[in-house]
Amino acid sequence: MQTIKRPVIQVSGVRKTYGQTVAVDEVSFEVEEGEIFGLIGPNGAGKTTTLECIEGLHTPDRGTISVLGLDPFRQVYKVQDRIGVQLQQAQLQKRIKVWEAVDLWASLYRKKAIDAEHLLQQLGLTDKRNAWFMNLSGGQKQRLFIALALINDPEVVFLDELTTGLDPQSRRAIWDLVRDIRDRGKTVFLTTHLMEEAERLCDRVAIIEHGRIIDIDKPERLIDRHCPERTVVLATDNTTAVAKGVLQG
Numbered sequence: 001m002q003t004i005k006r007p008v009i010q011v012s013g014v015r016k017t018y019g020q021t022v023a024v025d026e027v028s029f030e031v032e033e034g035e036i037f038g039l040i041g042p043n044g045a046g047k048t049t050t051l052e053c054i055e056g057l058h059t060p061d062r063g064t065i066s067v068l069g070l071d072p073f074r075q076v077y078k079v080q081d082r083i084g085v086q087l088q089q090a091q092l093q094k095r096i097k098v099w100e101a102v103d104l105w106a107s108l109y110r111k112k113a114i115d116a117e118h119l120l121q122q123l124g125l126t127d128k129r130n131a132w133f134m135n136l137s138g139g140q141k142q143r144l145f146i147a148l149a150l151i152n153d154p155e156v157v158f159l160d161e162l163t164t165g166l167d168p169q170s171r172r173a174i175w176d177l178v179r180d181i182r183d184r185g186k187t188v189f190l191t192t193h194l195m196e197e198a199e200r201l202c203d204r205v206a207i208i209e210h211g212r213i214i215d216i217d218k219p220e221r222l223i224d225r226h227c228p229e230r231t232v233v234l235a236t237d238n239t240t241a242v243a244k245g246v247l248q249g
């Protein structure tokens with residue numbers, strides 16, 4: 001018997017503009033409990049704007065968003081307790097130590113945080129607990145961001161361009177960690193511009209271009225439809241092959 005999964009994120013007819021710029025328009029999709037859902041598109045397509053509307057950081061001009069049955073903008077505190085959000089590099093001080101960052105983040109939540117030492121161990125950061133943030137490698141920084149996003153034991157985790165700039169080995173290590181998060185029953189929503197990342201990691205993917213969703217499906221079906229030749233080109237960071245067609249237009 002097939003289990004019916006409940007949608008944990010519902011986005012319906014969302015439009016968001018910045019002055020004259022229409023960042024996203026008529027965006028609709030649902031993310032099911034326990035899946036890794038990817039939003040893929042080229043630079044400027046509207047990925048971050050969509051993500052930030054779902055996180056409650058922006059209010060859409062039009063349309064509705066529900067996260068775990070709550071309005072992420074009006075019920076921001078209730079939602080924040082139940083979601084984990086990946087930070088961007090510039091949001092951590094250079095001279096904060098790994099354990100201090102984890103301790104600080106744990107203190108921001110009303111509910112009891114999960115065991116920080118265990119979390120650092122799971123993410124391979126125990127040896128780095130006394131290191132300054134600025135002295136971590138790119139992959140270690142991203143692992144720390146994942147640790148911070150998991151500190152409140154969230155039901156839904158949001159990751160924005162998590163592996164951009166990482167070498168292939170670090171990227172694969174991060175993918176394993178993201179799969180672990182899903183396998184522990186959490187829902188993951190991520191943005192990427194790498195088709196390879198979407199293909200290897202995501203259960204379902206939405207393609208966004210010029211602010212509009214053009215297709216949603218399992219990655220292998222999207223590749224069949226949108227890049228049947230599977231022509232590959234080098235991505236902007238020169239490390240990963242991406243499928244032409246989806247990202248190159």
Ligand SMILES: Nc1ncnc2c1ncn2[C@@H]1O[C@H](COP(=O)(O)OP(=O)(O)OP(=O)(O)O)[C@@H](O)[C@H]1O
Nearest residue numbers: 018021022023041042043044045046047048049050
């Ligand atoms: N705060 C802002 N003010 C004005 N325009 C913005 C703002 N944020 C985003 N935009 C514009 O909205 C559009 C969508 O941007 P967004 O950052 O959502 O795209 P993206 O797909 O995440 O791009 P990237 O992959 O480069 O991060 C772009 O044209 C961008 O220039």
